[in-house]
Amino acid sequence: MTIIQLKTFLEIASLGNFTLAAESLGYAQSTVTMQIKQLEEELGVELFDRLGKSVVLTVSGTRLIEYAEKIKQLEREILLDVPISDEPNGTLKIGVSETLCYNLFPQYLLAYKKKYPKVEIQLMFVTHDTFPEMLKKGTLDIVYTLNPLIVRDDLLLLYNKPENLSFFASPKNILASKNEIAEKDLDSIPLLLTPNNCNFHNMLITDLKKHDITPKIELETSSKEILKQFAINDLGVTFIPDMSAIDEMKSGKLVKLNWSGCSFPIYSQILIHKDKNVNNAMKEFVNIIDSSVYRE
Known part of the structure; x- marks a missing residue:
């Protein structure tokens, strides 16, 4: 054959x-x-x-x-690793969480393509429940995701960085004037959330249930843009990563609520399958993201 x-x-x-x-x-x-x-x-x-x-x-x-x-x-x-070359070449299949594209990932990608033009990048948006199988099958080489820290026997963590997950609302919202809020303050407040297959959603719902609060979910969607627009129009409070609301905070359309309740640790992470060979193209992808030159 x-x-x-x-x-x-x-x-x-x-x-x-x-x-x-x-x-x-x-x-x-x-x-x-x-x-x-x-x-x-x-x-x-x-x-x-x-x-x-x-x-x-x-x-x-x-x-x-x-x-x-x-x-x-x-x-x-x-093709990526064997040919003798001063720089990586070949095809690199990258899976990325959509939320990461609100922040610096486009700059990382441009920097990588400029530095290593011989590498063809194939990009695909992924969710936390689908990418492990895609890494196993070789549909993807490497994944850059935003989630609670992922620890699995079949995956190898190459990089992680703490990120923030917060509550955002219109300046007109009743909670915007509070010095701080906790779980009890969300009782009966319309919530604008990611879908129930999203870790962000599940982290919050689990926490509210521990405090005997039944969440009032006004909207569920994977679109951060829709969640933000509903929040801007004071239709509820949204719970999303800070990096996806940077522009709205700067313009004053959304305010970040001062949360004093349970913490929700999340990380930007780079993962591969445990049996995957870490070739030069992948090493340089990690190096670009890990470089302080491209940090905020």
Whole structure:
């Protein structure tokens, strides 16, 4: 079997169609058909069930997916790490939490691309519940996320920095004039929160329940822009990272409430899968973010 055959196999599995895979890869359909036929003959199994114009993976095809993805990932790592060069090159697949893009991440990315133009960056927004599997499969090489400190046996932490998670409201809000607020002050206050699959949401709800407070959730959305707009219009209090409300605080549209209740520790973190080789492209990505030159 060849890497080309395995790449073709993965493309067909993704698109569910030989013709679409051939167009995507720039091959004639007969070439794609022949590659899969040769792969199936070598393995002695059928990889796809042909259902008219569509195809679905067989049990054997499903088993091959994980191995094919690992081989494809290893090919990228070889191209990034093996060629003798004074600087990293190849493709680096980065997963990033959307919230981090409100702050300095765009500057980090521009600095990286300027310093290492031979590295092709492929960027994808991720959530905390999806990226570990993406790292395992090799869909991503490295993840830059904002969460409570992540400790998992299958992940390796390369970097972390404490960040702030706070309550924000319109200057007109009833809580804005208080010298400080705690859990009891949020009783009956409309809350503008991230969804219930978000760690920020769960941290707050868990804390309020400990204080026997039933939260009044006015809005749940993953969009920080919507949460901020609702807060600006005094439709409730939002609970989001400081970095996503910097401009609104500077302009006076939102005020940060002086919280004296439970602490909510979060960190910007860089993680990889524990079995991943830390190549030069990844090391330099961490170095750029860790450099004091780019800090606020």
